[in-house]
Amino acid sequence: MSVFELFHSLQYSPLLVAMRASPWIFAVIASVHLMGLAVVGGAVLALDLRLLGLGLTRQPASYVARETERWLLAGLVVMVLTGLLQFMCFAATKYYYLTSFWVKIAVLPLALLFTFTVRRRVALADAARVRPLWNRVVAIASLGLWLTVGIAGRLIGLP
Amino acid sequence: MTLLSVCEWLGTTRGSIALHESLHVFLIVLGIHVLTLCVFVGTAVLIDLRLLGLALRRAPASEVVARLLPWTGAGFLIMIVSGALLFYADPVSRYQNIFFRLKMAALVLAVANAALFHRTVFRRVAEWDVDAVPPRPARIAAAVSLVLWAALITLGRMIPYQKYWFEGG
Numbered sequence: 001m002s003v004f005e006l007f008h009s010l011q012y013s014p015l016l017v018a019m020r021a022s023p024w025i026f027a028v029i030a031s032v033h034l035m036g037l038a039v040v041g042g043a044v045l046a047l048d049l050r051l052l053g054l055g056l057t058r059q060p061a062s063y064v065a066r067e068t069e070r071w072l073l074a075g076l077v078v079m080v081l082t083g084l085l086q087f088m089c090f091a092a093t094k095y096y097y098l099t100s101f102w103v104k105i106a107v108l109p110l111a112l113l114f115t116f117t118v119r120r121r122v123a124l125a126d127a128a129r130v131r132p133l134w135n136r137v138v139a140i141a142s143l144g145l146w147l148t149v150g151i152a153g154r155l156i157g158l159p
Numbered sequence: 160m161t162l163l164s165v166c167e168w169l170g171t172t173r174g175s176i177a178l179h180e181s182l183h184v185f186l187i188v189l190g191i192h193v194l195t196l197c198v199f200v201g202t203a204v205l206i207d208l209r210l211l212g213l214a215l216r217r218a219p220a221s222e223v224v225a226r227l228l229p230w231t232g233a234g235f236l237i238m239i240v241s242g243a244l245l246f247y248a249d250p251v252s253r254y255q256n257i258f259f260r261l262k263m264a265a266l267v268l269a270v271a272n273a274a275l276f277h278r279t280v281f282r283r284v285a286e287w288d289v290d291a292v293p294p295r296p297a298r299i300a301a302a303v304s305l306v307l308w309a310a311l312i313t314l315g316r317m318i319p320y321q322k323y324w325f326e327g328g
């Protein structure tokens with residue numbers, strides 16, 4: 001089965017055909033996707049700002065990391081589920097042809113991998129053992145990766 | 160002079176027409192409006208979670224507010240400016256859009272809720288600053304805030320659907 005055939009079978013599966021028949025369900029899913037975005041954005045930003053020496057500077061980065069992690073995960077679960085549904089709605093007639101979609105598919109795993117390996121380890125490390133410059137590099141890389149995912153996502157939604 | 164006539168006049172101004180007819184500028188402003196959600200609602204959510212006793216419980220509530228609220232404020236400013244430009248690009252159709260009107264009503268309520276919180280229970284923050292779970296009025300304000308921002312997001316996302324749902328496409 002080719003990628004296109006897979007996308008086509010997703011878009012025309014009975015569940016998705018039924019979903020598209022409802023005029024408001026896509027709008028509701030898109031709204032929930034944005035609520036997930038707010039939570040993910042807040043969780044990512046709080047720790048990246050802290051690593052940059054901004055925001056919650058009176059708390060150790062490790063504490064900010066631990067406190068925001070479960071909200072980040074919750075937001076990501078919401079975003080992935082609602083994102084998959086939006087993708088499946090128009091997989092073969094829209095997403096397949098969009099460069100921004102493929103950019104998002106490529107960069108999202110990178111952002112996730114970076115967040116839950118390098119960034120997590122640096123944030124949870126003993127503050128005395130991490131050079132401040134390293135914190136900054138990690139925060140800027142994180143912001144760059146997530147901003148790329150966000151912009152690509154926004155481009156998918158353009159008319 | 161009615162609001163509608165003001166909107167009609169606004170829509171005939173040069174800037175409004177230029178923004179309306181621009182291919183990229185309008186979409187860039189829209190993109191900024193959507194993505195600033197992360198800064199604005201994102202930091203507001205964290206403050207609300209602290210006030211609900213659901214996150215950052217070890218940090219004093221006043222510290223979380225003091226350190227994050229400037230970011231919420233900066234995000235809010237970008238939201239208002241980009242939102243005003245989106246309105247300016249098509250004033251009459253925004254004015255006549257039911258979701259836009261409801262969104263503005265929700266915005267007024269959300270700002271009023273935040274102002275009320277800062278003028279009442281937050282005035283006495285010293286009494287409960289280090290409590291893991293703040294007093295009930297603070298939790299209510301935070302919950303109301305979360306509900307209203309979620310409503311604002313939903314209503315904003317619905318604005319383009321008015322034609323589709325109520326005017327036969």
